[in-house]
Amino acid sequence: MPREGEIMSNPMLSIAIQAVKEASMLCSGVQASIPAAISKSDKSPVTVADFGAQAVVGHLLETAFPDIPLVGEEDADALRENPDLLEKTLCAVRSRLPDMTADELLAAIDRGSHPGGGEGRHWTLDPIDGTKGFLRGDQYAVALALIENGQVILGVLGCPNLPLNLMEPVGERGSIFAAAIGDGAVEMPLTGGEARSVNVDRLRELPRRRLCESVEKAHTSQSDSARVAELLGLTAPPTRIDSQCKYAAVARGDAEIYLRLPTRPGYVEKIWDHAAGYRVILEAGGRVSDVNGKPLDFSRGRGLSGNLGVVVTNGLDHERIISAVQSVLGLS
Numbered sequence: 001m002p003r004e005g006e007i008m009s010n011p012m013l014s015i016a017i018q019a020v021k022e023a024s025m026l027c028s029g030v031q032a033s034i035p036a037a038i039s040k041s042d043k044s045p046v047t048v049a050d051f052g053a054q055a056v057v058g059h060l061l062e063t064a065f066p067d068i069p070l071v072g073e074e075d076a077d078a079l080r081e082n083p084d085l086l087e088k089t090l091c092a093v094r095s096r097l098p099d100m101t102a103d104e105l106l107a108a109i110d111r112g113s114h115p116g117g118g119e120g121r122h123w124t125l126d127p128i129d130g131t132k133g134f135l136r137g138d139q140y141a142v143a144l145a146l147i148e149n150g151q152v153i154l155g156v157l158g159c160p161n162l163p164l165n166l167m168e169p170v171g172e173r174g175s176i177f178a179a180a181i182g183d184g185a186v187e188m189p190l191t192g193g194e195a196r197s198v199n200v201d202r203l204r205e206l207p208r209r210r211l212c213e214s215v216e217k218a219h220t221s222q223s224d225s226a227r228v229a230e231l232l233g234l235t236a237p238p239t240r241i242d243s244q245c246k247y248a249a250v251a252r253g254d255a256e257i258y259l260r261l262p263t264r265p266g267y268v269e270k271i272w273d274h275a276a277g278y279r280v281i282l283e284a285g286g287r288v289s290d291v292n293g294k295p296l297d298f299s300r301g302r303g304l305s306g307n308l309g310v311v312v313t314n315g316l317d318h319e320r321i322i323s324a325v326q327s328v329l330g331l332s
Contacts, residue, residue, distance in 0.1 A: 010180050012065070016123075016144050016156045017178050019060040022096045023053035023142045024158035024176070024190055027128060030092050031160075037135055038078060038085070045131050048085065050074055051109060052092040053127035053142055058108035059097060061123055068146075071124040071302055072112020073272050079106060116271060118150035118299030126244075126272035132216055133242025137161075141243040145275035150299025154180040155279030159245045160190055166239075166254040177248045179283035185251055200286040200314035201253030206232055209256035209314070212239040212246045221261040224328050228259060231324040247277025250312050251284035257321060258312035261291065261329065268303040274310060287318045291325050 030049035037045035054074045061070060079086040086102060093100050100108075114122050123146055130140035142158035157177040164172045174190035177198065186195040203209055211229055214220045225238060239255055246258045260269075278288050278296055289295060290307035297306040313321055326332035 010154070010183065012146065013154050013156070013178055013180050015060070015064045016146065016154060017176060019057045020142050020144050020156045020158040021176060021190065022060065023056045023127060024160045024174075026052050026056055026092055026096050027134070027140070027142065027158075028160045028174075029095055031134055031137065035135065037131070038082075040078075045135060046074065046078070047128070047131060047134065048089045048092050049134065050128045050131060051076070051079060051085075051089045054112055054125060055089070055093050055100070055105045055108040056096050057125055057127065057142070057144060058111045059100065059104065062108065062111060065123075069114035069122045070112045071114045071116045071122055071271065072109070073126050073270070074109055075113060076106040076109040079109070116147070116298075116301045121146065121148045123147075124272045124275050124298075126270075126276075129273060130243025130245070136242075138215070139242040139245045141245050141248070141276075143244050143272060143276040145272075145279060147271070147275060147298050150297070151181075152275045152279045152298055154178075155276035157244055157248055157276050157280060158190065159243075159248055162245050162248060164189070166249065175248070177251060177280050179280040181279065181283070183283065185280050185283035187248075187252055198252040198284050200250060200281075200284050201256055202285075202314060202316065203256055204316060206317055206320075207235050209234060210236045210239060210254070211257045211259065212241055212249055212255040213259055214246070215240045215242050217263070220259065221263050224261045224325075225259045227328045228261075228321075228324045231327065232321065244273070244277040247274075247281055247312065250286055250314065251277075251280050253314075256314040256316075258310075259325065260310040261325065262309045268305050269307065269310065270303055271298050271301075274304065277312075281312055285315055286313060287315045288312050289318070289322065291322065291329060291331065293319065293322045
């Protein structure tokens with residue numbers, strides 16, 4: 001079994017794992033201090049940890065791969081306008097990168113302004129996927145992926161609060177999931193140690209399969225998910241988890257279906273909300289599409305403008321699940 005530093009003999013993946021690990025440790029420290037949030041222009045919350053995690057990952061990636069740009073969720077404008085917030089963010093970042101200056105921090109965050117697209121290579125980062133879960137002291141993820149000519153070629157998910165066994169929520173927690181195209185997917189403890197291969201649960205009896213979905217109703221239509229579950233005859237209640245931890249849960253067999261169903265017309269999913277989890281699921285043996293059964297298209301810039309919603313499965317009966325989703329949404 002390979003150890004963390006040897007994982008899949010992929011130097012780019014090793015750097016990505018280290019960057020996500022450092023950002024995850026920063027976030028854990030900030031979360032323990034009961035963080036405050038400010039509101040962005042779209043009314044979504046952002047915290048010191050969001051800014052700090054993007055600064056850490058942006059800086060480490062630029063040091064290792066200066067010619068590969070970054071598509072990140074955050075920009076540094078709020079820090080320039082709020083010296084107190086900048087100072088708190090710098091303090092958090094220095095817990096992982098002690099020599100970071102304020103100017104370097106701002107530049108590392110703003111490095112995430114790349115527009116994305118279908119040509120060449122770029123990273124995409126969600127420094128905290130699931131900020132509301134983070135603020136509640138619950139699940140969140142640091143999500144990093146590398147996209148080449150529109151294809152996600154590697155993905156890393158840091159899940160600091162995810163129990164190593166979802167059935168034992170008070171037990172040990174904190175994992176990193178990593179995957180590279182053609183090399184499979186692994187899970188390793190956040191604090192270090194041996195990596196283990198992860199694979200979707202090939203549970204064949206559809207009624208026994210477990211569905212997971214977002215905690216926040218604004219992120220998915222829970223009522224539509226309930227109707228899909230009824231059509232499929234699912235008997236277990238849904239598991240609600242914040243962030244791309246849902247991708248991790250399906251990848252290692254804690255659930256077999258993840259639905260992210262549209263909540264309002266015209267909404268476009270962001271590439272950083274799905275790219276890392278997408279690669280992890282595919283390498284674990286599962287399937288990912290939108291609600292029309294189309295592959296997710298990461299070549300269109302910062303958003304998945306060619307797709308509607310997301311459906312993740314363990315690879316079995318994917319078309320049947322899509323059919324149920326379309327029936328509920330009135331698409332068939």
